[in-house]
Each structure stands twice: as structure tokens, then as C-alpha cells.
Amino acid sequence: MTDTQFDIAVIGGGPGGYVAAIRAAQLGLKPVVIERENLGGICLNWGCIPTKALLRAAELRHSIDEMADFGIMVGEVKVDLAAVVKRSRKVAGRLSMGVKHLLKKNKVTVIAAEAKLGAAKGGLRQINLSNGDMVSAKHVIIATGARARALPNIEADGKTILTYREAMVPETMPESLIIVGSGAIGSEFASFYHDMGVKVTLVEALERILPVEDEDVSAFVQKSFEKRGITIMTGVKLQAVTSDANGVQASIEGHDKSLQASRMILAVGITGNTENLGLETTKIKVDRGHIVTDQWGATGEAGIYAIGDVTGPPWLAHKASHEGIICVERITGQKDVHAIGAGAVPGCTYCRPQVASVGMTEAAAKQAGHDLKIGQFPFAGNGKAIALGDDGGFVKTIFDAKTGELLGAHMVGPEVTELIQGYAIARTLEATEAELMATIFPHPTLSEAMHESVLDAYDRAIHF
Amino acid sequence: MTAAPVTAAAPFPETKSSDKPRVFASPLARRIAADRNIVLDRITGSGPHGRILRRDVESAAIAPIAQTTAAQAETLQAGTIQQGDSYLVANSQMRKAIASRLQDSKQQAPHFYLTVDCVIDNLLEARKALNVKAAEGIKISVNDMIIRAAAMALIAVPEANASWEGENTRLFRHADIAMAVAIDGGLITPIVWAAEQKGLAALSQVTADLAARARDGKLAASEYTGGSFTISNLGMFGVREFAAVINPPHGCILAVGAGEQRPIVIDGNLAVATVMSVTLSADHRAVDGAVGARWLQAFKGFVENPVTMLL
């Protein structure tokens, strides 16, 4: 190794880390990324991207069932699971290579090793590498991400009881499946496996599925999941889970009959990768598995920052990347750097129906004491959705009655994950209902429902 | 929803293109500012390229007006005289805005001053006659007549209705006259838009309303932002004459003194007349001396022969 001294050392090459390193290079610094596994992190290799590739296969599979409605007759359909999974892995691999090229293009040094913080000497922080080498840097960004959280009484064996890692590379399809946890990951797997012909039971401890979403959205997704044949159990506490060659049995508090299935996926959240990093030699604080930082990513230890999944929620790739950028800009003293504002991170779930939201839910907005104007427009009133044959769902917008601020937007239905950024831009530009109403939305598009929802908040919807 | 009134077909009103320099602010920032009577062009934006965002308006709104602290009050009460005894009052957002705007004005606008005396006996008489005839509730003030005369003079000498913008000089089509109103902790300059188009009765209603709402802090930002010319009147304090600092971006400000009886010479004879001295401060970048002088001449003409301003 030629270089051992850097301006910024980034531990972890996920969407938080590699983006931070590229930004640092753009600003004229000399960065290094240290990655122990695959560039692109969970997101590209075991998260966002491979799951979207799987969901696309499920969506195409599902669309065949609707072909007759469009006058297209299809013969016998066969799913080659191995090919589905292979494609998903190929997509992930291609993107991971892409990250490698991007880092090279930006002259970011990449080291394949596990990193551990060492001593601070003369304004430099030493980092010990698993290959025996050592590097040092003026600033260190910890972007080590997270892994699936375990439940105290359930151990994931990777065969019958799975975490997301095994769940996205199945060799065979189970006959039946229990998914524990109905957040984005659990709901996406429920949708995927169901479309692939598996009998799915989705179990949630809280009172509703997709608990961080607006209540109306949760209710809608629950109804459409159930209509498809997914069994949903909410407000349910798993007691004991046992597994054998035949599958899993889960007993539930207050129920006599235990649940049975061939497999189980645990999707009950994540915990930060904070171990074996040498944090104990620093003033860095860890709270419930995640590193504590200020809004710029600064930790309790001068010169060491943390971003992405290893820090606080929301645990999303785009949030990790944005934190990486503002952290580097802050370190280098750029002008006009702003911390991520409350509710500024949009969230998307790519199950069928898709879910997307930004800002406050209705309940949160009420609790914050706002007087509200709420609009809701169903895709059943949208020409494009009807033409697509996918007109379930709605767009809900929540405004502050006094200032016209768009407090929150919640969407469920066709391609809403591609639409939500319209509202995100509106919020960043601090648009009010007036600008949204005055904007011309092209016809026929799904986005017209976004316009109508705003109009509806002010009793002016045209098509409903 | 209430039904909107449907009116007979009429030509669409002409939309007025704004001549004001554009202030870059988010829609939400504008709305909150309007709601809280905050002038946007006095706020520094923290957004991209200095765009004013909600947080800028909100922090301007909560800028503290300091109170005397208990400790300070105690010292004041103790009665012992200390050298250099003083205390600090935090500058309000308005104070800072006045300070920075007027400092800019004095540093950037090369001021020159022209003074004339106006005999206002005729004007006072005309005012009396008008008020006797005026409808209930309407009381035309001397100040209203001065605004009217200034507006007419701006139309007669349009070169004086100008504002310096570096690459260009902006010439206003209307006499958008800002009148300085003293309020708690500072002053504010609400604008009588297109004053030349308002008769004295209408003008007096507008000025009374603006002044009252200015004192109550109820003006919308749009009511005191912009304009083409300022009038500052300290006559009611007995000030004989003074020179005012130009209120940017205006090109001129007229400082009006008290109308007082003074000896004057008419055709070689000493006489007594009510005389009001006015001083025009002009920005030499936009308005030359001769233009200022012509404007004052026109103004004086309207004031001394009030019939002409009634046309």
C-alpha cells in the first residue's frame, strides 16, 4: 500500500459511506473508503436493489393474471425461481461494480478490509485494518450500517427462520411463510412471496401494519393484502418459536392455537454495526444499538463522525447518502449547509400496492397542534390509473390551514414511489397550496391525482 | 362554500406588472411574513443564493426587544450617580433595518439638498373651505395637500420620479408616495400608490387609514415595500426646516417643516405670511440639481396656488 495518510477515512462503503467519499473528493480532499465486504453496502447488495429486482419479477408474474382483462391470452406460466434470484443477484453485482468505478473515477482510495479505530496522534486518527495495515486520517466517518435485529427468544438459523439476507436468495419456495414485522421490509417480502404463490401470514405487534405510515394508508394496504389472500394478524405478540425439519411453530400470547408454516422471516428492525470498531476507546456514545450524533453527524469524539444506518432513524439509503454529503460539507466548512429538517426524508415501500410518504401523518400533524386542511383523491378518479388497470389507492395531502404549508403527503397505489418526489420538492421549496394548485400537471398521468388531492384539501377537486 | 358573485361581462382588469425589484423568498416565507407584518426585503435569506426561507422569517420575528434587567433597574433606582452609567437595549429588527438601510443610503447615494419657502396662506384657506364642504368623516389635512402637491409635481417633472439601479435608472409611471410615520421604536413608511390619481377626499381617507394601521402595527408588508418618493413631515414638532436621509431605493425625499408666520417682502414691502420651508434631498446618481430645482418649483407652484392642484 502506498498511501497511508488521508484527509477523510470512511469506514463502510454503503450508500452513506461511498457518497460521503465522493463528495469529499469533489471538494478536493483525499478520502479513503474501507469496506470489509461489498461496495454499495446493504442497499445495493442485500437491501433496496435486490429486493426491487425480486419485486419486479413478482409484479410481472402478477400482471400475467390480468392479461385476459387486456385481451391478451397467455398459455401456461412457469416461474423459474433460480433464474429470478439469479437476475436479482446480477442486478446487485452490476451496481456494486458501478460504485467501484465511481470511486475510481473520483480518485477515492478503496481498501478491502475490516477497520477498527485506533489511537489519536498529532491531529490524526489511526485506523487498524484486518489485513494488518494501518492508515491515519484527519477525520473519520463511521458508516458501518446495520444488520437485522434479533428477537430475544427467536434465533434465526438461516434455513427455517430467516433474516432478509436468506429471504432474498431462496433456493426453493416454501409452501407457507410467517413474516414477523410489517414495516417496509416485512411488507415487501409478504407481497413478493405471495405473488410467487406462497401462503403468507404477516404478524405485527402493533395495532396496524406499516405502523409509521398514515393510518388511512395502513388500513388500505391491509385491506388489499387481505383481498389478495395474505393473512394479517396485528396486535400480536409472539411467545415461543420452535423449528424442526417440517417448519416452524409459533405460539401467540392469548391464542390457544399456534401458527404453523414452512418458514419464517424475521423483519423486526435493525441494529447498528457498532461492535469491534474500537468505540470503547473513544467518547462515542451508543444508544440502543446506534451511535449518537448531532444533526451533522458529529459524535462525542472530536474528529469522528457517524452517518446512515449505524446512527438514528429513519434507516433509509437516501437518508444515509444525504447525511454523508452534509457531514463532509460541514467538515470542510462549506457555506449554506443545512441539517436534514424534520419530516424531510421521504419513505417508500415497494409492495403491491406501493406506498410513499413525506412529512407528517395526519395524527402527528394534529398532535403538533396544527389546524389542518386535508385532501384525499382516489386513483379511481384518475384516467391514467384506469387505463393502466391499476386504480386502487389514493393520494392524501395535509396542509396547515393557516400558512398553507404542506405538512405531509401520503400515497398508496400505482407507481407512487416514483411520484412522491414531487411533493418532496414542493416541501423543500416551501411551496404552499397556492403554488401546487397553480402548477399544471400533464394529462393523462398518475400525477394528476397529486394535483386533485391538493385541490380537494380546499374543496376544489374537479374529478371527484 | 359560498357562491362567488357573478358580475356582468367586463374587460379583464389589466394585470399590473410589478416594477419592484424581486425579492427571492419561498412562498411559505412570504405568507408567514405577510401574516406577521415582516418586511421581506430587510431580511437576509439563508437559502440557496440568499433566498429567504421560513426559518429566516421566523428568526426575524422572534428577534428580542430587550427589557431592562432587574439588576439594571436596581442600579437605576439606587440613586447613586456613577460615571458612565448606562445600560444596553438590544436593537430590534426594525432598528437594525432602519440602521442598515439609512447607512447604505448615506454611504451610497450622493445626497444633495435644495430648500424653498412656500407661502401657504392660500393652501390653509382652501383646506378650510374644502373641509366645510367635505362629507361627514372626511378631514383633509395640510399633509394630505402636501402629498397631493408632491404627486402632481412628480407627474409634471417625471425625471424626479426616479430610482438608481446601477445599470439602469428606473422611472416610475405613478407617484407612489411613501409617508414617514413615527411608530413605537422607530418609523415606517406606508405608501400611497398612484397618489396623483386620488382626489383630496380619497387621499385623506387613505392616509388616515395607513397612519392608524401603521401605529397599530397592522400594515401588510406590501403596503410599505416599494414606492418612488418619500415625504417626511416634522412640522407638527415645530421644526422649521431639516434635511432628510433618502429612503432607498427612492431617488428623493421631501422634508417638510412647520408652517409659521414669518415676515416676508412683497414688492419691496414688508408683510406677514404663513411660510413653510421644504427641503428636497435627492440622489445625485438619478436626479440632477436642475431636475430637483424644477421639481421644487412645480411643488411650490401647486402649494401656493392650491386651485391648480385640485384639477
Ligand SMILES: Cc1cc2nc3c(=O)[nH]c(=O)nc-3n(C[C@H](O)[C@H](O)[C@H](O)COP(=O)(O)OP(=O)(O)OC[C@H]3O[C@@H](n4cnc5c(N)ncnc54)[C@H](O)[C@@H]3O)c2cc1C
Ligand atoms: C431487505 C432490505 C430492503 C431495503 N430496502 C430499502 C429501500 O427500498 N429503500 C431504502 O431507502 N432503504 C432500504 N433499505 C435500507 C438500506 O439498505 C439502508 O438504509 C442503507 O443501506 C444504509 O446505508 P449505510 O451506508 O448506512 O449502511 P450499509 O448499506 O449497511 O453499509 C455499511 C457497510 O459498512 C461495511 N462495514 C461494516 N462494518 C465495517 C468495518 N468495521 N470495516 C469495514 N467495513 C465495515 C458493511 O460491510 C457495509 O457494506 C433496505 C434494507 C433491507 C435490509
